[in-house]
Amino acid sequence: MSPQDIIRTSIYSLTANRLRAALALLGIVLGVCSVITLMSIGRGSTDRITELIQGLGSNLLTVIPSGEPLTLADVESLRDPLYTPSIKAVAPEIGTFGVIHINNNTTQASITGVTPEYLNVRNLDMATGTFIGAPHVESRAEIVVLGAQVSEDLFGNQDPTGAEVRINGRQFRVVGVLAAQSGFGSLDSQALIPITTAYYRLSGQRIPGGDISVDQISVQARDVELVDQAIEEIETVLRLSHRITEADDFTVFNQQEILDTFDEANQTLVVFLGAVAGISLLVGGIGIMNIMLVSVTERTREIGIRQAMGAKRRDIVAQFVTEAVFLTFGGGIIGVIVGISLATAIDGRFLIGTEWSTRVTSDIPIIALIVSIAVGLFFGIYPAVRAARLNPIEALRYE
Amino acid sequence: MRSTSNPDQPVIRIRDVTKIYEMGAGTIQVRALDGVSIDIHDGEYVAIMGVSGSGKSTLMNIIGCLDVPSEGTYHIDGQAVEAMSNDRLADIRSRKVGFVFQTHNLLPRLTALANVELPMMYGHWPNRRDRAENALTLVGLGDRTHHRPTELSGGQQQRVGIARALVKEPSVLLADEPTGNLDTSNTAEILNIISDLNHENGITVIVVTHERDVAARADRVITLSDGQVISDEIRVSPARGGNVRGLPRTPLRGTKGVKPTQPNFAENDSPLPPKPSPPPSRGRLSGGPR
Ligand SMILES: Nc1ncnc2c1ncn2[C@@H]1O[C@H](COP(=O)(O)OP(=O)(O)OP(=O)(O)O)[C@@H](O)[C@H]1O
Numbered sequence A: 001m002s003p004q005d006i007i008r009t010s011i012y013s014l015t016a017n018r019l020r021a022a023l024a025l026l027g028i029v030l031g032v033c034s035v036i037t038l039m040s041i042g043r044g045s046t047d048r049i050t051e052l053i054q055g056l057g058s059n060l061l062t063v064i065p066s067g068e069p070l071t072l073a074d075v076e077s078l079r080d081p082l083y084t085p086s087i088k089a090v091a092p093e094i095g096t097f098g099v100i101h102i103n104n105n106t107t108q109a110s111i112t113g114v115t116p117e118y119l120n121v122r123n124l125d126m127a128t129g130t131f132i133g134a135p136h137v138e139s140r141a142e143i144v145v146l147g148a149q150v151s152e153d154l155f156g157n158q159d160p161t162g163a164e165v166r167i168n169g170r171q172f173r174v175v176g177v178l179a180a181q182s183g184f185g186s187l188d189s190q191a192l193i194p195i196t197t198a199y200y201r202l203s204g205q206r207i208p209g210g211d212i213s214v215d216q217i218s219v220q221a222r223d224v225e226l227v228d229q230a231i232e233e234i235e236t237v238l239r240l241s242h243r244i245t246e247a248d249d250f251t252v253f254n255q256q257e258i259l260d261t262f263d264e265a266n267q268t269l270v271v272f273l274g275a276v277a278g279i280s281l282l283v284g285g286i287g288i289m290n291i292m293l294v295s296v297t298e299r300t301r302e303i304g305i306r307q308a309m310g311a312k313r314r315d316i317v318a319q320f321v322t323e324a325v326f327l328t329f330g331g332g333i334i335g336v337i338v339g340i341s342l343a344t345a346i347d348g349r350f351l352i353g354t355e356w357s358t359r360v361t362s363d364i365p366i367i368a369l370i371v372s373i374a375v376g377l378f379f380g381i382y383p384a385v386r387a388a389r390l391n392p393i394e395a396l397r398y399e
Numbered sequence B: 001m002r003s004t005s006n007p008d009q010p011v012i013r014i015r016d017v018t019k020i021y022e023m024g025a026g027t028i029q030v031r032a033l034d035g036v037s038i039d040i041h042d043g044e045y046v047a048i049m050g051v052s053g054s055g056k057s058t059l060m061n062i063i064g065c066l067d068v069p070s071e072g073t074y075h076i077d078g079q080a081v082e083a084m085s086n087d088r089l090a091d092i093r094s095r096k097v098g099f100v101f102q103t104h105n106l107l108p109r110l111t112a113l114a115n116v117e118l119p120m121m122y123g124h125w126p127n128r129r130d131r132a133e134n135a136l137t138l139v140g141l142g143d144r145t146h147h148r149p150t151e152l153s154g155g156q157q158q159r160v161g162i163a164r165a166l167v168k169e170p171s172v173l174l175a176d177e178p179t180g181n182l183d184t185s186n187t188a189e190i191l192n193i194i195s196d197l198n199h200e201n202g203i204t205v206i207v208v209t210h211e212r213d214v215a216a217r218a219d220r221v222i223t224l225s226d227g228q229v230i231s232d233e234i235r236v237s238p239a240r241g242g243n244v245r246g247l248p249r250t251p252l253r254g255t256k257g258v259k260p261t262q263p264n265f266a267e268n269d270s271p272l273p274p275k276p277s278p279p280p281s282r283g284r285l286s287g288g289p290r
């Protein structure tokens, strides 16, 4: 039997029961579609994490208190180049929450008290105006830099620089607006004020000794290579100034490590989702096998006639396997089209509480198609061999 | 000459063939054939008769290589069928023997043409379409090539079955009650086609029938009973009066004593000259399986 004959015969058989063929196809369509979608989501979130790492800068360290509070005195110690030669900049912050309002517009925002270093350490860009300067911190100035979203909520498209807003009842002057950011850890719905203002004017907490306590200190190492060294310097300085002999009362996070962990978790999730999608493809394959087995039984007489006409076992096997592969390949193509459309449709959308980011790379449909053909081969072989093993006379007599 | 170089060698040589069907997990044994020995030579026209259940179809299936004997030997063209692989058996089915079934056994969703092409497809023949069209024309269905079996009458379906069997120019044409379901005029038509194939093209024909007048066309009538050959008689074909093939022979009874030799048979081994009409445009021997 020539390949054209095999293909023609298989098409003839498939068109004999279109509804059944369509249902068998559906299983594969769903399987391939979920493989495509989940793989694209996996690729998309990996991309986003990579973006994030680059955005944050891989030389960023975060120190948070885990016992004694961290203070501005600690910040000063960390800034001493004598003890911390590997550190480029230190940016402390205090986080509170507040209601900002102007005239009749009100919005809630995280209010973060920061120092001028914050701008560079966190890689921020200004949309308009200026950032918080050293004199502002010195004088506990009541000025504010708005996140893009906060600015839009309060002022629409107008430039708010110079405007007066009220934060928790106190009057603040807007000196600038941050450029809009995307994705993770965005400062769009925050407002930044001088750290001293935050401490004395907005937050209620005080520590004995009159020093200013901070919630978190961001430390920028001079270079990615110097990150480990910077961690050691931070630990040495803080242990000295906190007079620690046993357990540390602070924790240093390596931003890179956090992101690596996150990336790892993400990869695990992607593999897991891929496995789930794979299972649905497998179920589709079993559906194909089921349909093919039914079809072999139903077409026993046809098989008998073909054998009586001189069909060899391999001709019968070829016919049935080709049918199964046609089904899975057809299902694969439809699945690829639907899957790519779905992945493209959800890209960048906010659904079920998350922002989805997907990326369809050219290898994804190729993998999906190869897998679907393999599924057809795998699950088509058994029914095909069963068909070929039929005894011609019994097959002919079958009613 | 179609078969082997030795004209005396029978096309079909069956020796002590027994077919046992086991039923109910081997508790019941049905001896459908019980020690059958038959030789059939090239160009013979044989009718097999016998009551229902006497083993006629079983014998035909074995001759057609659709089934294998439980015991005994069967040689086709000098080759032992028992020793053949599945593929070899399939080859014989697609090339050497043409089988006409009582119940047509056409594929319902294929056109008459495609049904006739089927054995050539499995036998890798060239010019399938032309050959199939010629074969259909030969059986008088030249204008029905694109009809499906359900769009044809019973007699027409049977003729498609014959076209399908003869298109591959078989050495042996097997017909298991080919006219069982047909009226008299259709029966006559089908029998004429079969007789023509035997007379003009020298194809060996074996027909199973219940009807005397169908058997009357044959040169030789073998009667089965309970799986055994109870008579095997060479008769003078009325249609051809006094043909050499019809040399009277002593009817033999029993299974072992069947005389396989047929004097003068070899003289008729070459195909008879074709009749002028209908034009047998089948191009015999002009091509074959690649
Ligand atoms: N697959 C089978 N299993 C069991 N017994 C069978 C089978 N096929 C045939 N037989 C038995 O073998 C015997 C011969 O059957 P066969 O079909 O050859 O008869 P037949 O001469 O063709 O009859 P008919 O004229 O009715 O077609 C019967 O007794 C039948 O019951």
Ligand SMILES: [Mg+2]
Binding pocket: B056, B057, B058, B176
């Ligand atoms: Mg029968």
